[in-house]
Amino acid sequence: MFVHSLTNIAKFNVMHKACPVCNERLEPEPGFYQGAMYVGYALSVAVTAFVFILVFVLDIQSMWLPVIIVSAIMVLLIPVNYRYSRVLYLYMFGGIQYSPKTD
Numbered sequence: 001m002f003v004h005s006l007t008n009i010a011k012f013n014v015m016h017k018a019c020p021v022c023n024e025r026l027e028p029e030p031g032f033y034q035g036a037m038y039v040g041y042a043l044s045v046a047v048t049a050f051v052f053i054l055v056f057v058l059d060i061q062s063m064w065l066p067v068i069i070v071s072a073i074m075v076l077l078i079p080v081n082y083r084y085s086r087v088l089y090l091y092m093f094g095g096i097q098y099s100p101k102t103d
């Protein structure tokens, strides 16, 4: 789905126009992936909730430590969040399904 590796920070967002294996269009309509930011938001909320639950369980008394940890994780996970939100959005609303057969 993506042209470059996840570790290529400068070009992690470049996508193929169509699947190189089955030639399925990866952008069903212009602006399709605008909705993916809501999926990315949900993923960010999940990570934030996980960190704050961890802070509660570990009984960390600092107020700023969780904020700093969440901020660092969010910055580090920008490429992962970007890609997973697009993939999940395409699967949910793109009208395509994974099929192991590539006739």
Ligand SMILES: [Zn+2]
Residues within 6 Å of the ligand: 019, 020, 021, 022, 023, 024
């Ligand atoms: Zn394909």
